[in-house]
Amino acid sequence: MPLSHPPHTTLALLPLTAAAIPTCVRLVLMLALDYTLNNPDTITKYKTAAQISEKVLAEVSKLCVAGANIVDVCEKGDKLIEEELGKVYRGKKITKGA
Secondary structure (H helix, E strand, C coil): CCCCCCCCCCCCHHHCCCCHEEEEEEHHHHHHHCCCCCHHHHHHHHHHHHHHHHHHHHHHHHHHHCCHHHHHHHHHHHHHHHHHHHHHHCCCCCCCCC
16 A cells, blocks of 8 residues: 655655654665765775785685694684774774675
8 A cells, every 4th residue: 555645745744653763764874875886985895805805815725734624724714804804993883794
């Protein structure tokens, strides 16, 4: 069913519940942020991620020898990633995940 509201009333003037406000704010912020490659910050983040990945891969590759425990190798890789990210994003709140 379509949203019904009085004529000449904008959606911004409709009453919102307290639970709906954070969702609306998040939606507006998501629409306002530019995550495309047109945004220099996005390019910088990709470059930084590539540099960290290269460095960690080089270190983890050295651990990949006959008889190495794969769990130890993976844990070392995770630790190195966390350390490198900590150097770049020191004191910033980072949301993890896709």
